Amino acid sequence: MNDQRIAVLTDTGTNTPADFCEAHDVRDIPLVVNYADGSYRSGVDITTDEVIDRFATEIPTTSLPSPADIQAALEAARTDGYERAVLVTISSGLSATCQTAELVARQMEGFPVTVVDTKSIGVAAGLVVMAAVEMIEAGVPFEELGPRLADLSEHTRVYFTVRELKYLRHGGRINEATYRLGSALNIKPVFYCDAEGKYATVKKARGWEKALAAELAFVQEQAKRYERVVCAVCCTKAEDRLDELTAKIRETIPNVVDVVRSGISPDLIVHTGASLVGMAVQPCWR
Known part of the structure; x- marks a missing residue:
């Protein structure tokens, strides 16, 4: 305490x-993660890996x-x-x-x-x-x-992308047109949270690696606005890029004082699928 x-x-x-x-x-x-057979408290009654394993049979919903x-x-x-x-x-x-x-x-x-x-x-x-x-x-x-x-x-920014768009569509986070276009042309949108705290597309990259590179570029550009920053990387075991992206952040952002590493909770993976990779940047508060 x-x-x-x-x-x-x-x-x-x-x-x-x-x-x-x-x-x-x-x-x-x-x-709460909700399935046809019942509801589960995120991180208590169900894990992220368990949600991923059940995607083949059901995409659940979530509730607050x-x-x-x-x-x-x-x-x-x-x-x-x-x-x-x-x-x-x-x-x-x-x-x-x-x-x-x-x-x-x-x-x-x-x-x-x-x-x-x-x-x-x-x-x-x-x-x-x-x-x-x-x-x-x-x-x-x-x-x-x-x-x-x-x-x-x-002043805290998040950027993320996913390999498959169907989970964002299923949860109503993107519209049908974005889903169809992205799936047909291998376009991987890079998302962020706008001033209202809603998902918005900041870039459309052709291919997975280009999307990840775009994420990093946005974090680098945002970091330049401040004297010192903290950065963060998150992903699942299905797309484990923690070591790689942590190293790139430390190598390319000279004013970073720490890189926080995190997994992704069951309630969030419901809306993104197993391939989410996200990065964040925040100015040091003191």
């Missing part, structure tokens, strides 16, 4: 690295944590001795998790909660979670955390 007794909670869609969560008592609130689940997580933090909390969520433009968290936070009597909408997803949102922990441990006052993390979120 940190000296300020401020708990940090997040949802599983932020893909905050598990070892960091364990070391700093960051508490995950699981999103219930208000009761969020309240239970906050109450558990209070029981464990925390006096306030910061709850960092994936983009409100992609999930109603943030809005639900805000509703629950307003109902918590005697336990102030600041909800942070990262306007992003995956490991980029995880970088905001990690920054929240660092700010709290550095002594940033509770009242300043919300505004400072909101500002940092605006």
Whole structure:
């Protein structure tokens, strides 16, 4: 527990690295993966590999944590001795998790909660979670955390691409025209989260390797805007490029101070398929 007794909670869609969560008592609130035979808490009742293995027979859907689940997580933090909390969520433009968290936070009597909408997803949102922990441990006052993390979120960027577009289409993240054109011409869109926190295409690359190169180029260009940056890479075992991309980031971005590496949660893999590779960049907050 940190000296300020401020708990940090997040949802599983932020893909905050598990070892960091364990070391700093960051508490995950699981999103839900829904199959015909039942619903499973992401990362608790079902793993990413299990979702991938079941793709051959069913592409599931996802749903957000219930208000009761969020309240239970906050109450558990209070029981464990925390006096306030910061709850960092994936983009409100992609999930109603943030809005639900805000509703629950307003109902918590005697336990102030600041909800942070990262306007992003995956490991980029995880970088905001990690920054929240660092700010709290550095002594940033509770009242300043919300505004400072909101500002940092605006400058945090995620870029990702996938080999197969059918999962994004199935989840309603891209339209039919984008799916058909991309599949027919081997076009791999590179996506990012726009100002509203929704998926948008930043580039259309012909082929997988060119798409990955475009991702890296966008991270490099974004990094030039700041004195120092933290970068991140995420992928699954099916497309393991962690070592390669980590090395390229360190070699080509002279102002990077750290490269965070992460897997991808079951709830996110539902919408992307097994071939997702993502990168993120964030200015150092201090």
